[in-house]
Amino acid sequence: MRIAVVMKLVPDVVEELVLSEDGKRLERGDIALKANEFDEQALEQALLLKESSGAELTVIAAETGDVDEMLYTALAKGADRALKLVGDGLQDGIWNAQYAGILVDVIADVGADAVLTGVQANDDLDGQLATWLAAGLGWSFATVVSGVEAAGESLIAKKEFAGGLTANLRLPLPAVLGIQASPEPPRYAPISRVRQIMKTQSLEEREVTAPAGSITVLSLRPPEKTGGAEMIEGDVQAKAARIAEVLAQQGI
Amino acid sequence: MKKVLAFIDVVDGQPGEIGYELLDFARQAAPEAELVAVGAGPQAALEGLAGADRALWTVADGYRPDLVGEVLTAAIVAEQPDLVLVGSTAVGMDAGTYAAAKSGYASIAYVRSLEPLDGSLAAQSVILGGKMVARVAVPDRTVLQVLAGAGSAERGRVPGRPAQVGTLAEPAAKASFEGFGRPEAQDVDITRHDVLVSVGRGIGDASNIELAEELAEALGGVVSSSRPVVDAGWLPKARQVGKSGNKVKPKVYLALGISGAPEHLEGMRDAACIIAVNTDPAAPIFEVAHYGVVDDVLDFIPALTESLRVRQG
Secondary structure (H helix, E strand, O other): OEEEEEEOEEEOOOOOOOEOOOOOOEOHHHOOEEEOHHHHHHHHHHHHHHHHHOOEEEEEEEOOOOOHHHHHHHHHHOOOEEEEEEOOOHHHOOOHHHHHHHHHHHHHHHOOOEEEEEOOOOOOOOOOHHHHHHHHHOOEEEEEEEEEEEEOOEEEEEEEOHHHOEEEEEEEOOEEEEEOOOOOOOOOOOHHHHHHHHHHOOOEEEEOOOOOOOOOEEEEEOOOOOOOOEEEOOOHHHHHHHHHHHHHHOOO | OOEEEEEEOEEOOEEOHHHHHHHHHHHHHOOOOEEEEEEEEOHHHHOOEOOOOEEEEEEOOOOOHHHHHHHHHHHHHHHOOOEEEEEOOHHHHHHHHHHHHHHOOEEEEEEEEEEEEOOEEEEEEEEHHHOEEEEEEEOOOEEEEEOOOOOOHHHHOEOOOOOEEEEOOOOOOOOEEEEEEOOOOOOOOHHHOOEEEEEOHHHOOHHHHHHHHHHHHHHOOEEEEOHHHHHOOOOOHHHEEOOOOEOOOOOEEEEEOOOOOHHHHHHHOOOOEEEEEEOOOOOOHHHHOOEEEEOOHHHHHHHHHHHHHHHOO
16 A cells, blocks of 8 residues: 655644734744644554555655655654655645645655545645545545554544544545544654654655635634633732632632 | 525434534525525434425435535535535535535635625634634635534524425445444543543643642542643543533533633533633633633642642641
């Protein structure tokens, strides 16, 4: 089996989110970007599949920021190849429909028969990548997947619903999976190992052209305050004492 | 706006609340439009959908992602609606964007409301972990993934079936269904406790869960968590609160180091008293909390445990 893991950079929402002057997008040069955490889960799931069934694993990311470290880290964790998609306009960020448009050809060339990516990302305003891709490729698919096993010409995927209910699905290859969680937490690649990989392995590059996006953002802004919490001030002891009082008032 | 399709989630034969919410959402957004409920499941799932003018239904059992995607695609192709609503749920994620891509419709996700815009509509979408709201122009022929809570299930649920029910032939599906898995009985059922000490990413490390356990013990409650803590393997899945975990409604919910992404809020916003602690004063959790503390949970939790012990003598 050949697996492609598609990753992308997303705004790190723990850091400050700086708006562009027109107030319609984030100022990409002034915000922190990081690997989509669900893509990290997809990568871990793919590594587990590689270990259990001997798959070849290619990690793919569009250069919508500095993706080198993300890709080298994936190699350090055990991916066989890393493919960086480069091209004009990518640095401003692309919508998922555009990303899927680029990826359809790339995935055919890689010869992948399974694509794993994160179930969602914090910026997928035009819908999720896995289903854009499944529709574009015409492959079988499942989203919100929390476990995948190889079974001959199929994958057995566990899909999660609310409240802990799951469905076991048999997806004939080729298939696209939107991964919610890997059965194991993402492994850690020591910095020393990543540095070593940077010296001994290189990223493959491929020039791509993104199709036009189909979404028009009129404005982007923090949610309006709707009252919100009574904020407790003071040093940590004073705040703890006040919360203890609140709890007592609640009869706890 | 002439016609709106609302996709009804059906899992394990049961329609989800979101379907009724979408019917209400559609009536509020486009009162004059014809409203068509679409879905795949047993006929019995049509009960309660009388708020729709019509239904277009595929009788199917089990669950197959491409089947729901193809059912919605076929309905869109047949009906050519102006607007299509799906839930921002595990079913909606299979159906919504896929059907948009297949039928050439636009796709907008995480929608919490619609507003008029020059004779058309604009959607407000909650993105970036709840830290930003994007106003997005809604072109004619768009599939919207609507957040839970955007419509009222109570208003949307109307006894009886839609006046007209059309049948949509079961489309070919590649996936096959091999059965549902039920959650195993757990030592702790977080939905049955009055006090939840819930930890998020801010707890930092598995070893710090112990601090929350001590606090929960002092309060007579149990420890629950947001999704990243479970994904990291620090707590079992049964302890997870939120869209992909449990919906809880305790008397007191302590959100410790939880930023408050919409998926988490969906599972706990009905708690009677919410106390949030986070280092980030802009964290969305403070919008739903009743009391807020800006601090590092690793400092705050031991201080609160100590405070409670002093009060309890």
